[in-house]
Amino acid sequence: MRRLRSAGVLGSVLVLALAMSACGKSTKAGGTATVLFGTAPDSLDPGMAYTTQALEPDQTAYIPMLTYAHVAGTAGGKLIPGLATALPTISADGKTYTMTMRHGLVFSNGRPVKASNFTYAVERALKIPWGGSSFITDNVVGSEAFASGSAKSISGITADDATGQITIKLKAPYGAFDNVLAFPSFAPVPKGTPFKNEPTNPPPGVGPYKITNIVPNVSYQVVRNPYWAKEAIPGIPSGSLNTINAKISSNTTANALAVLGNSADVFDFADTIPPSILAQVPSRASGRYEKVIKNSTYYFFMNTKTKPFSSELARRAVIVGLDRNAIARLGSGFFTPACHLLPPGIIGHPTGPCPYGDPTKPELAKAQALVKESGMAGTPVTVWGEMRSPRRQFVDYYTSFLNQIGFKATEKIIADATYFPTIGNLKLNPQTGFADWNEDFPNPIDFYGILIAGDAILPTNNQNFSQVNDPVINAKVNTLGSLYKVPTSSLSSVASQWQALDEYTSKKAYTAVFGYASFPKLASNRLDFSAAVLHTVFGWDWLTFKLK
Amino acid sequence: MRRFVVRRVAAAIGVLFVISVLTFLIFPTIPNGDPALRIGGRLATAQEIAQIRHEWGFDKPVYVQYARTMEKIFDGTVVSYTQGVNVLDEIRHGLPATLSLALGAGFIWLMLGILFGVVTAIKAGRFADRALTVLAFIGVSSPPFFLGALVIYYLGYKAGVVPLGGYVPLSQDPLQWFTHLIAPWLVLSVLFIGIYSRVLRSTLLDTLGEDYVRTARAKGISERRVLARHVLRNSLIPIISLWGLDFAQVIGGGAILTESVFSLHGVGQFAAESIGRLDLPPILVVTMLTAFAVVLLSAIVDILYAVLDPRIRLSG
Numbered sequence: 001m002r003r004l005r006s007a008g009v010l011g012s013v014l015v016l017a018l019a020m021s022a023c024g025k026s027t028k029a030g031g032t033a034t035v036l037f038g039t040a041p042d043s044l045d046p047g048m049a050y051t052t053q054a055l056e057p058d059q060t061a062y063i064p065m066l067t068y069a070h071v072a073g074t075a076g077g078k079l080i081p082g083l084a085t086a087l088p089t090i091s092a093d094g095k096t097y098t099m100t101m102r103h104g105l106v107f108s109n110g111r112p113v114k115a116s117n118f119t120y121a122v123e124r125a126l127k128i129p130w131g132g133s134s135f136i137t138d139n140v141v142g143s144e145a146f147a148s149g150s151a152k153s154i155s156g157i158t159a160d161d162a163t164g165q166i167t168i169k170l171k172a173p174y175g176a177f178d179n180v181l182a183f184p185s186f187a188p189v190p191k192g193t194p195f196k197n198e199p200t201n202p203p204p205g206v207g208p209y210k211i212t213n214i215v216p217n218v219s220y221q222v223v224r225n226p227y228w229a230k231e232a233i234p235g236i237p238s239g240s241l242n243t244i245n246a247k248i249s250s251n252t253t254a255n256a257l258a259v260l261g262n263s264a265d266v267f268d269f270a271d272t273i274p275p276s277i278l279a280q281v282p283s284r285a286s287g288r289y290e291k292v293i294k295n296s297t298y299y300f301f302m303n304t305k306t307k308p309f310s311s312e313l314a315r316r317a318v319i320v321g322l323d324r325n326a327i328a329r330l331g332s333g334f335f336t337p338a339c340h341l342l343p344p345g346i347i348g349h350p351t352g353p354c355p356y357g358d359p360t361k362p363e364l365a366k367a368q369a370l371v372k373e374s375g376m377a378g379t380p381v382t383v384w385g386e387m388r389s390p391r392r393q394f395v396d397y398y399t400s401f402l403n404q405i406g407f408k409a410t411e412k413i414i415a416d417a418t419y420f421p422t423i424g425n426l427k428l429n430p431q432t433g434f435a436d437w438n439e440d441f442p443n444p445i446d447f448y449g450i451l452i453a454g455d456a457i458l459p460t461n462n463q464n465f466s467q468v469n470d471p472v473i474n475a476k477v478n479t480l481g482s483l484y485k486v487p488t489s490s491l492s493s494v495a496s497q498w499q500a501l502d503e504y505t506s507k508k509a510y511t512a513v514f515g516y517a518s519f520p521k522l523a524s525n526r527l528d529f530s531a532a533v534l535h536t537v538f539g540w541d542w543l544t545f546k547l548k
Numbered sequence: 549m550r551r552f553v554v555r556r557v558a559a560a561i562g563v564l565f566v567i568s569v570l571t572f573l574i575f576p577t578i579p580n581g582d583p584a585l586r587i588g589g590r591l592a593t594a595q596e597i598a599q600i601r602h603e604w605g606f607d608k609p610v611y612v613q614y615a616r617t618m619e620k621i622f623d624g625t626v627v628s629y630t631q632g633v634n635v636l637d638e639i640r641h642g643l644p645a646t647l648s649l650a651l652g653a654g655f656i657w658l659m660l661g662i663l664f665g666v667v668t669a670i671k672a673g674r675f676a677d678r679a680l681t682v683l684a685f686i687g688v689s690s691p692p693f694f695l696g697a698l699v700i701y702y703l704g705y706k707a708g709v710v711p712l713g714g715y716v717p718l719s720q721d722p723l724q725w726f727t728h729l730i731a732p733w734l735v736l737s738v739l740f741i742g743i744y745s746r747v748l749r750s751t752l753l754d755t756l757g758e759d760y761v762r763t764a765r766a767k768g769i770s771e772r773r774v775l776a777r778h779v780l781r782n783s784l785i786p787i788i789s790l791w792g793l794d795f796a797q798v799i800g801g802g803a804i805l806t807e808s809v810f811s812l813h814g815v816g817q818f819a820a821e822s823i824g825r826l827d828l829p830p831i832l833v834v835t836m837l838t839a840f841a842v843v844l845l846s847a848i849v850d851i852l853y854a855v856l857d858p859r860i861r862l863s864g
Contacts, residue, residue: 040631040821042630042631043631043632045632048632050589129588129592129596129599129600131588131589131590131591131592132589132591133591133592133593133596134591134592134593134596135591137593137595137596138593144595147595147596147599148595148599196632197632198632199631199632199633200633215641216631216633216637216638216641217631217633217638217813217818217821218641218813247714248811248813249713249714249811250808250811250817250820250821251696251700251713251808251809251810251811253697253700253701254700254704254712254713254809254810254811257700257701257704257705257712258712260705261705261708261712263712276697277701414579415578415826416824417586417824417825417826418578418579418580418581418586418826420590421580421582421585421586422579422580424590425580450591458593458594459594460585460594460597461585461588461590461591461592461593461594461597463590463591
């Protein structure tokens, strides 16, 4: 172990020297940076954390069995081994995953990590329950019984502490299960950690840092894990900073100004830079600001089970006439107009033109004609939306647009906290409204399996708002569908199939996709901007932060 | 006095009970306001939602849920639905910032409100009156989020004379405590100064025309003494009443906008964030705290009434 550390130090010195001679600029190890968030994390306990504000710090302190390459762009979506020695081996029937825990790992409290700590973390996440628990309960044998309390353990997971081998049995092949193993919520935690959310005292984990000094909704610190250096894992940076101070400040204008004025170092990418200061950001923060597209899709759902959008012509009218440029302006330019459900960073994103013309050139007259042709002109439509800006404005525009093309639209705006539970209630049968999806992981099934698959139509928490139940799509993405089973590592071999499927979905006009969101990457002039990664999955990758 | 205290304590218990019941009952009436759905998140299955509902007791009758929540509030174990943090701990953390804001701002708006009120009354119809009246209207019509944004941009970002927000405890660094609070104090005070000066001006002008004031002047008492002892003392009664209620509201988390704009992390900001999440336990506790503060300050104001005007007794 000691040798590893020496090699690491030597390597760092060499890399640093090379970087200095090659680029003529220097970065320094150590130091402190301050990250500002407009919103508090839901919980820093990995067993509960689901928001980006929580996952960013958790990625530094809770390395899962698998993780993602710490690089920018789509390459950051590549799975690499985390605490596992290698990516799992998958049985021929796709139902058994086998992996081995690295030897000699220790938690940030100095206690050794065993294979069974992984099982314990999964059980804990199910009992809390974590927001993405269904990724386990839908797939792993015996997990539903454990979650409901009728079993004492998850029969589908076995762990051998002596060899470090972990075997997971799935009910049916689920190709994206590799991605599921990369959630920090399933990163090993010590046995005995209570099966409840511990937001102020998160459990020890394995990672370059640990989270400490938590004052809920105010601040916390990420400091070096003293046990990390002994166990450097290939592909996982050890981080340059000694301390990262995270501060929660609800005034995002003040946060942006603090980073612009270099009194803080990082602006949360999930916050919006207020339009009042946005214009001056590119000039004032030259070289330390850019817009980064992440894998998310924003769209208006159109319920195919009820009038008027049971008519394909009516749905096409919306897609043809929607002014995506106007929506992008309402979003302060943080939208790229688009028409396909899969965003560009996801395998299967179509590269060809949109089926109903250029999305930046709306054809209002054609849309009006299509509504007439559909026989749905004058149909009352309730448009659902959230209160928060700019989503409210998107819905305002969309409602007036629907009226322009011949419907009788009225909007129904409800509180953000109840929006998705409301429109996800199948009894309500909402006609149309705002929807979005930000990837859980970079895999097309994360979009299709939840938003479009016929078996994703659920009575409660339905996310298939358009209620698409198309046999062509279902054959591919329902459970046991041909694309549903394809392992993440083989996704590129079926890219053309995904592309064809996404083109088919666009042609059927099931959703009125209006764009892919981009996010502000804004940092102080103290931080090495080119080294800092705004990662496709992690958000800001704190392990890449360096001071100049 | 004893009877007065007993009555006030009984009234406080009654008010807190009614307010807590009303606040609690609002939540089940919100469409799709089931907290289990929000705790579970967008991907929670029906089984998980049922599990959450059972574990949190949301499947019990409303009166049982109310009783359990109140029990947890009083034994200090009540936690937020969405964040899992102890609500009373959060309020304990936020209270110093809120108290600091309330005490400083309350002092400023009371003193400047009285000063401007007196000046405008004495100089009624003259330039000083008109100028201060315009300023008062500007103050009354400037919402804290707007003024706060201007202060943060021009005095914080451009001039660098005040911090961009945040709160430093008095015990940690008194100077930083003061510099972090000076802008919120002024922003919060502006609205109240405008209101108080207008109310006091009007009361003073009425009082100046009273017979007893003419009598005092006829006795040859100096104008300053007439103003201080006879006019101002009587005119302050509505101001004290107003101040008590406003101050109580700020202590109880009423300065939501000011606390949020300056990220003071006080009780008001906690309340605002909890409202955004429709998180019942924090909203319930903050509402009860506000009600308690209003009842307590009202009692103190009643005592002050008796000091200002001996004709008022504390019997009822």
